[in-house]
Amino acid sequence: MIGKNKISSITRLHQKKFRDASGLFLVEGIKSVGDLLRSPMGVVEILATEDWLSKYGNDLSPEISITLVTPSEMERLSAWKNPQPVMAVAQMPSTDAEILDFDQPLLMLDDLRDPGNMGTIIRTADWFGIRQIACSENTVEVFNPKVIQATMGSFTRVVVCYTDLEKLIDRHLQHRRILGTFLSGTPIQQVQFRPSDVIVIGNEANGISENLAAKVTDKILIDSPVKGADKAESLNASIAAAIMMYQLNFSV
Amino acid sequence: MIGKNKISSITRLHQKKFRDASGLFLVEGIKSVGDLLRSPMGVVEILATEDWLSKYGNDLSPEISITLVTPSEMERLSAWKNPQPVMAVAQMPSTDAEILDFDQPLLMLDDLRDPGNMGTIIRTADWFGIRQIACSENTVEVFNPKVIQATMGSFTRVVVCYTDLEKLIDRHLQHRRILGTFLSGTPIQQVQFRPSDVIVIGNEANGISENLAAKVTDKILIDSPVKGADKAESLNASIAAAIMMYQLNFSV
Numbered sequence: 001m002i003g004k005n006k007i008s009s010i011t012r013l014h015q016k017k018f019r020d021a022s023g024l025f026l027v028e029g030i031k032s033v034g035d036l037l038r039s040p041m042g043v044v045e046i047l048a049t050e051d052w053l054s055k056y057g058n059d060l061s062p063e064i065s066i067t068l069v070t071p072s073e074m075e076r077l078s079a080w081k082n083p084q085p086v087m088a089v090a091q092m093p094s095t096d097a098e099i100l101d102f103d104q105p106l107l108m109l110d111d112l113r114d115p116g117n118m119g120t121i122i123r124t125a126d127w128f129g130i131r132q133i134a135c136s137e138n139t140v141e142v143f144n145p146k147v148i149q150a151t152m153g154s155f156t157r158v159v160v161c162y163t164d165l166e167k168l169i170d171r172h173l174q175h176r177r178i179l180g181t182f183l184s185g186t187p188i189q190q191v192q193f194r195p196s197d198v199i200v201i202g203n204e205a206n207g208i209s210e211n212l213a214a215k216v217t218d219k220i221l222i223d224s225p226v227k228g229a230d231k232a233e234s235l236n237a238s239i240a241a242a243i244m245m246y247q248l249n250f251s252v
Numbered sequence: 253m254i255g256k257n258k259i260s261s262i263t264r265l266h267q268k269k270f271r272d273a274s275g276l277f278l279v280e281g282i283k284s285v286g287d288l289l290r291s292p293m294g295v296v297e298i299l300a301t302e303d304w305l306s307k308y309g310n311d312l313s314p315e316i317s318i319t320l321v322t323p324s325e326m327e328r329l330s331a332w333k334n335p336q337p338v339m340a341v342a343q344m345p346s347t348d349a350e351i352l353d354f355d356q357p358l359l360m361l362d363d364l365r366d367p368g369n370m371g372t373i374i375r376t377a378d379w380f381g382i383r384q385i386a387c388s389e390n391t392v393e394v395f396n397p398k399v400i401q402a403t404m405g406s407f408t409r410v411v412v413c414y415t416d417l418e419k420l421i422d423r424h425l426q427h428r429r430i431l432g433t434f435l436s437g438t439p440i441q442q443v444q445f446r447p448s449d450v451i452v453i454g455n456e457a458n459g460i461s462e463n464l465a466a467k468v469t470d471k472i473l474i475d476s477p478v479k480g481a482d483k484a485e486s487l488n489a490s491i492a493a494a495i496m497m498y499q500l501n502f503s504v
Contacts, residue, residue: 031485116368124491126484129477154484189502225381225501232378232406233283239376239494242487246495249477250441 002047002073010047010077013089014145023092025143027155029084035153042091047077049085056086079145092143097134097163102172105130105195107245108165110212111203112139112237119150120238121201126154128245130199133160134168136212165200169215173198177217180208181240185219188243193251201241220244254299254325262299262329265341266397275344277395279407281336287405294343299329301337308338331397344395349386349415354424357382357447359497360417362464363455364391364489371402372490373453378406380497382451385412386420388464417452421467425450429469432460433492437471440495445503453493472496 012018013026024044027036030052036043037060045065048057053068060066074083100106107130112118118140125133140147142160151158169178179193180200200216202208208216222243224231235243264270265278276296279288282304288295289312297317300309305320312318326335352358359382364370370392377385392399394412403410421430431445432452452468454460460468474495476483487495 120488120491123484123488127476127478127487129483150488152484152486152488157483222498224379226379231381231409232375232404234404235379235494236372236375236402236404236490238488238491239372242491242494243498246474246498 027088032153033086033088035156039156045089047087052085097161107133108200109135115146117238119147121241122151123154124242128249179218180216182219185221187223199244279340284405285338285340287408291408297341299339304337349413358450359385360452361387367398369490371399373493374403375406376494380501431470432468434471437473439475451496
């Protein structure tokens with residue numbers, strides 16, 4: 001049985017201020033914890049049921065602290081409605097833009113707010129081999145439990161940084177085209193994507209901010225076959241991101 | 253001020269059993285209610301703040317009952333964390349497969365479970381001009397508040413039906429190709445899409461069920477440029493659906 005203090009030291013990591021103070025975040029679920037343990041990320045502690053530990057406990061590095069919990073204790077620890085038998089406390093990797101490689105594929109997120117969208121975009125980027133994402137300072141935090149959950153383990157393979165995107169472009173990306181989605185852009189089928197293109201995805205409600213839009217070299221519209229206003233006003237941000245990454249992937 | 257009974261008659265529509273019993277569902281938010289009022293769907297009641305009613309109240313049909321609510325009452329009525337100033341009680345349109353047109357674009361959802369995915373798929377389908385979706389009986393209910401919210405108004409333009417998909421194919425779709433996404437499929441860039449193709453998207457965890465998979469004429473892989481297992485295991489269902497619809501849209 002785990003004590004009250006232990007439960008509170010874990011559950012407070014559901015909140016950003018405690019994650020920031022400790023440099024730690026939570027990873028839940030068999031798939032995500034499995035990916036985490038195979039990654040170079042630092043793991044401080046594993047909390048798991050007897051069932052999970054009997055299968056995987058012996059493979060854990062001796063530096064990882066192990067805590068046995070019952071399924072009902074897991075319900076108290078978890079941010080999920082239906083908790084899985086394992087949870088990890090991990091060390092936040094660096095989110096400093098200095099670790100980016102400016103000659104590799106890169107996605108930018110400008111003030112993206114929805115954790116589900118963020119997680120889905122990280123998962124899709126991982127699938128399409130885009131292993132770096134530069135986010136504006138106001139973009140949702142990658143260590144938010146809902147983001148981590150939606151990545152389905154891809155947070156272990158995709159570097160996510162937070163920085164001033166306009167300065168980043170000015171200082172490091174003058175040699176690359178910057179593609180952004182705009183309702184006033186060139187229809188996507190008329191655009192020849194290049195592997196070196198950087199993709200920018202904007203905020204769910206407001207799109208790409210005015211200052212950043214000025215840095216976009218190519219404005220692109222994922223166009224609809226439906227003429228007139230009698231259709232969806234726009235695509236969801238994670239959908240637009242996926243279609244742009246899909247096109248980039250086949251640009252070779 | 254609205255009474256307790258009124259509040260309970262509205263909030264119970266957050267639950268499927270009361271929606272089914274009454275044939276009514278809730279629509280929240282300025283954008284979605286606006287789309288609803290412009291659609292042929294039946295609207296029984298509008299609950300709105302003074303602010304909203306002063307702008308739009310005079311345009312409402314006299315058959316619609318109007319209830320003035322305060323912002324704090326709206327918080328009690330709403331399923332949202334941040335309620336908007338208007339909510340509507342609408343009549344469920346038919347979800348019977350008999351209303352489908354088997355010569356028009358069609359998407360199929362096999363046991364899709366996540367409301368956010370469902371809503372996003374409806375929104376994307378609306379954008380790409382696919383105005384009919386046939387769902388397996390176990391697919392999440394389109395009138396679920398989270399689905400309605402994620403459609404961003406597109407539920408008013410896309411017909412969603414529930415039926416036995418295998419029988420539907422056998423009886424009505426023998427003249428069309430049935431495309432499904434499979435990790436063992438043909439890479440998507442090698443597939444020539446045709447405007448008449450029907451797209452099937454499977455369950456988030458298990459993909460397309462075995463019996464339905466037997467009816468799929470063309471198995472397609474949205475392939476990754478990353479070789480080996482060190483990548484996302486799959487794409488999110490709404491992302492896979494979007495990429496398939498995007499390709500179909502440019503198949504002409």
